[in-house]
Amino acid sequence: MDCLFCKIAAGTIPAKQIYQDDLVIAFDDIQPQAAQHKLIIPRKHIATLNDLSPNDTHLIGHMVQTASKLANDIGIAHDGYRLVINCNPHGGQAVYHIHVHLLGGRQLHWPPG
């Protein structure tokens, strides 16, 4: 499949990976919007939030749990952070393989874009 994030998951395109397990991979966003900006993706290809199946509840929960764990690991949990998932053009989705943005290391503002 011609999907950038599937290629990163397969290791055929390099990324600054910071975590991986059987279900997910996490790496630095190449266009960071904060001092800390990580992406958490599933190994499984799911294009958008609209394409989640009922069987994916644990997977998407694990993505959020992983983001929270990484926030702790990189030292931004106490001050705080923001998780963002974009869907389709109005959401500003840039890569059509579902991903959680983890942003921290600065004050995040409101509205969220």
Place this chain on the structure above:
Amino acid sequence: MDCLFCKIAAGTIPAKQIYQDDLVIAFDDIQPQAAQHKLIIPRKHIATLNDLSPNDTHLIGHMVQTASKLANDIGIAHDGYRLVINCNPHGGQAVYHIHVHLLGGRQLHWPPG
């Protein structure tokens, strides 16, 4: 417990509720940042993302699945939407009972706040 969202979940403070099940409740944000701006909260009190336990993976996954389902129900799934979870001051968390923001009905911008 003196928690605004626990009171909304218990029905002792009113909200424009649009969905509820055994695990979660969804209602309009009272300070909407987009044409559509809903909040999805668990009935169970969890203060922040940092307070999730390993047992909460299904619950947080169900919150995201519910947000996605609601996006479809209110007609913003195709154009797109953004999900946001804030944690602690840098994340801009305003109520210390975990919640997913669902925003759509307009173009969301980047960075996300």
